[in-house]
Amino acid sequence: MSRVVLVTGVSRHLACRLAGRLSADPAIDRIIGVDTVPPARADLDLLGRTEFVRADIRNPLISKVISGAEVDTVVHASVTATPHGAGGRTPMKELNVIGTMQLLAACQNSATVQRLVVKSSTAVYGTSPRDPAIFTEDMAAKALPRSGYAKDAIEVEGYLRGFTRRRPDVNVTLLRFANFVGPFIDTPLTRYFQLPVVPTVFGFDPRLQLLHETDGIEVLRLASTSDRPGTFNVAADGVLLLSQAIRRARRIAVPVPAPAVSFVGRTVRRSGIVDFSPEQMQFLNFGRVVSNDRLKEAFGYTPQYSTEAAFESFLTGRPVSPVVTETVLDAGEAVLARLLRTTPTRGRTSASVTSIDPSRRLRHG
Incomplete structure (x- = not known):
């Protein structure tokens, strides 16, 4: 059982709620939440007895926080997919990649760290017309992402593999999450479905596999409090076609010719309404589905929400005002x-x- 847990990115939705869940566990002595900015005032009650430390994981001083508190479990949940929230693409890459490097170096030099949990994404599988019907954890991307969050996630996982070779004594859990939806979480995908007019790629109707935010938090909690080493796809059962999701949200779909997709994506990003990156636009072209068998069998968790139920929870929990x-x-x-x-x-x-x-x-005739 973890005694002292450090959670990065604690000012963000998932990490904040994870820290709150962990603070309710009497078997855990201390919860330390780290971020560059303090949590929102509305989230302070959710954190419970979590101790907030204003620190930047890109700075080597993070090692002093870990050694000073004798942290035995580190949950790296600050990898972000939204450039706007990080202050731009360059700060986002620094936070994702450089921050992970510094954090792993601190864990490597620590004599107390016994467990490391890293939040990644199914975006590491990329999106292309050559993709298999279902990705498993042992498969690689058919077309490696060349930019954005997906490329960051691949680099993060590469550094993590190096860490596991240098510190085989540390239990490492890598969680590849599908796109989150739910009544409270705010992501580029949830904002996409809140647009009055939803751009789609003409001639394509991709399969979407989602994950309810409650399931994501519970998987993080389980990985933080028990040894469940390995790499796991964390995604709900079932899929939704993009056209089905748009109809259920009662939005108006506007098919865009493929050559104009990049222009539309840039226009939407500049509007500030949806921070949709090029690889996310590519996702809306081909979609992505992963196997969650290892999550159920080896990790020991079955998502409570299917993709369909998770999307319905998002629609009813907002609620998303219908255009139609x-x-x-x-x-x-x-x-x-x-x-x-x-x-x-x-x-x-x-x-x-x-x-x-x-x-x-x-x-x-």
């Missing part, structure tokens, strides 16, 4: 009914749909 309302649907049905009752025939209209006598149909 009941009034609009009723009006559309009325127009469709009138069209079906009035069938044009050589310039004239018939009050009802005329049935065709099968004996008069053409035999050929």
Whole structure:
């Protein structure tokens, strides 16, 4: 059992709630939350007895925090996918990659660290038309991501593999999370489905596999309080087609030709409404599905929410105000009914749909 747990990125949604869950565990002596900015005032009650330390993991001084508190479990949850939230793409890469390097160096030099949990992403598998139907943990990307969060996650995992070779005595758990949704979490994907007009890639309808925020927090908690070494895909059962998700959210889909996708993505990012990176736009082109068998069998956890249920929780928990309302649907049905009752025939209209006598149909063509 962990006695002293350090959680990075504690001012963010998942890490904050994880720290709160851990603080409720009487078997844990201390919870130390680290971040560059203090938690929001609204989140202070959620943290419980968590001790906040304002520190930058990009600075080697993080090793003093770990050694001074005799930390035995480190949960690295500060890897971020949103450049806007990190202050731009350059600070985001520094926080993700340089921050991870410094944190792993501190853990390597620590005599007390026994367990390390790292939050990664299924984005490491990339997205391409050559992808398999389902990725397992032992598969590699068919097309390596060349930029953005996905590339950062691949570099983070590379440094982590080096750490496991140098410190085989430390139990390391690598968690590759699918896209989060839920009633409270704010991500580029949840903002995407809140757009009144949702851009899609013309001719493509990708499969989406999601994860409810509650399941994600519980997996992090279990990994933080018990030895469950290994690499695990953390994703819900089932998938949703993008078109299904848009219809359920009652948004208006606007197919965009593939050559214009980059332009639309840049426009959306500049608007500040959705911080959608190029690799996330690529995700909306081809989608991604991973196997969660190892999570269920080796890790010992079955997600409580399916992809469909997680998305429904997101819609009902916000709530997402529909663009296509009941009034609009009723009006559309009325127009469709009138069209079906009035069938044009050589310039004239018939009050009802005329049935065709099968004996008069053409035999050929």
